Amino acid sequence: MGYEIRADRKPQGRKKLTRERAAYFQLMQQGYSNREACRIVGVNPRTGKVWRNGRHAHKGLPKASPPIHREPSSPGPGRYLCESERIHIADRRREKATIRQIATELGRSPSTISRELRRNAHPDSGDYRPHAAQARADARRPRPKNSKIATQPELHRAIQDGLDRKWSPEQIVRRLHRDFPDRPELHVVHETIYQALYVQGRGELRRELTRALRTGRAMRRPRRQAQQRTPRMAAPMVMISERPAEAADRAVPGHWEGDLIIGKDNRSAIGTLVERATRYVMLVHLPLGRTPDLVRDALIDTIGRLPLHLRRSLTWDQGSEMHLHHEFTLAADIQVYFCDPHSPWQRGSNENTNGLLRQYFPKSTDLSVHSRDHLDTVAAELNGRPRKTLGWDTPAERFARLLTEAS
Known part of the structure; x- marks a missing residue:
């Protein structure tokens, strides 16, 4: 026979996913989404959600499952810069180190360091002070936040006017940037408009989605290929x-x-x-x-x-x-x-x-x-x-x- 019969015939149960679970939590700590982390580890996205959030008892599964505590992972950069990293950035900037050098030393992307210097430097002098930068980042992070559309009536009216004229969100924001270059309070990205439209509970634009967007769709879908036409004519054609x-x-x-x-x-x-x-x-x-x-x-x-x-x-x-x-x-x-x-x-x-x-x-x-x-x-x-x-x-x-x- 080409195989060996197992002596211990007791049921082995489900496969233990200890290593996969540890790798999953490490990826989540690094900023990956649940779907992407599960894809890398090789488990169903629902499994990742159960690991993080637990599972309530229901008819098909009467026994509840508590959340699994995050296994210790190898030290590495988290999703956000910490205060020690900001101190390192400030020290290396005083030493005239390049952004790429700093990124390599911290194990970060150069764009992360560049964005940090641009967003959290002193607004007047442009100097980068690590403790002040940490305070700015902490103040910016809490959620939920008020939408710019909800807090700016003039911006709200401009967007609503564009939608009434059947302009796309990108056309609206690009025209606002072009017509009002010196008014940052009227500048948003088109994704902001899409978020305001698709999150209907907030009612920021107070229009039904089917009336606001040209497609009339209640959810985003990838574009389909246009219908192809194949008939040919008997008369000579110039191709x-x-x-x-x-x-x-x-x-x-x-x-x-x-x-x-x-x-x-x-x-x-x-x-x-x-x-x-x-x-x-x-x-x-x-x-x-x-x-x-x-x-x-x-x-x-x-x-x-x-x-x-x-x-x-x-x-x-x-x-x-x-x-x-x-x-x-x-x-x-x-x-x-x-x-x-x-x-x-x-x-x-x-x-x-x-x-x-x-x-x-x-x-x-x-x-x-x-x-x-x-x-x-x-x-x-x-x-x-x-x-x-x-x-x-x-x-x-x-x-x-x-x-x-x-x-």
Whole structure:
């Protein structure tokens, strides 16, 4: 036989996790989260919570389990700097030691030392005094703290106004930094706004989450890949690989990306056009459907409003609605290039815009009910949002600048 029968046949019980438990508590002392520490040690996150907090008796497990006292771990840096470490930092700074040297000696990250010197030095002289730094750190640490949004009414109003205009939290805070550079009381990071929204019990913005955020989600989710379209056309296509390099690097304006957003039961649609350099949006009205002839005529009407220097190329996917693309090219004097199959990222600006438009035109709704004036209003609102990629300018500002320079 290939194995040896164990002489002692008594039940051995569950595996003792003494070493794993010791390693878990050591990682927690170093600042790791429960999930990360359990992943490193190799136990379920629930096990870590039971080790730290104990377990109450319940129907499935009538016997309660008290918290397990933390096993002694090897000495090492804790999550926070202690007073002795701050004294060492002050002594070495007087000796002109570099931040990296100090970090190596303390077994800390250089960013920890840099942040400590920046946050806890004397606010006026800039000198680093260890005991005063320890007092500042101790005063800053207690929780809970009042949110900056709750204590600053003007900031509260500015954020609420941005949310009412359907700006994202990052757009709001970047615009505040840009418009009020000398007013730190109006400066927050976008995560502060997200925390105020998701912790609804605090009511700091006094809006339901579904009305405050563009996605209307009650919890964060990773982005999904856009729906891929695969139909190909029989007519000859000019592929994106032949598109001029000036379109790829967005250096020259006038290159557009286009697509359709589809309504309920694939019976209605709205055309979307995005200029690659400025992210300026134009919406194409298709009240009667999305057959190739209707799409062709609507695109000719929309593109025809533009000056010639802003009609350089149009990039589209291989949807059948562009079956008459050659007729559109002749009528509008603009070359159409087609993306590769299953490659929505080749029209990234347009895909992003389609996602933003779903807040105005939800899926599984009839898109033919929207008038031309309503589409223009939605496009104007999108073009009025500050964009990170534009240095927090709005697409309308960039596009107006192009028209002014041309005239």
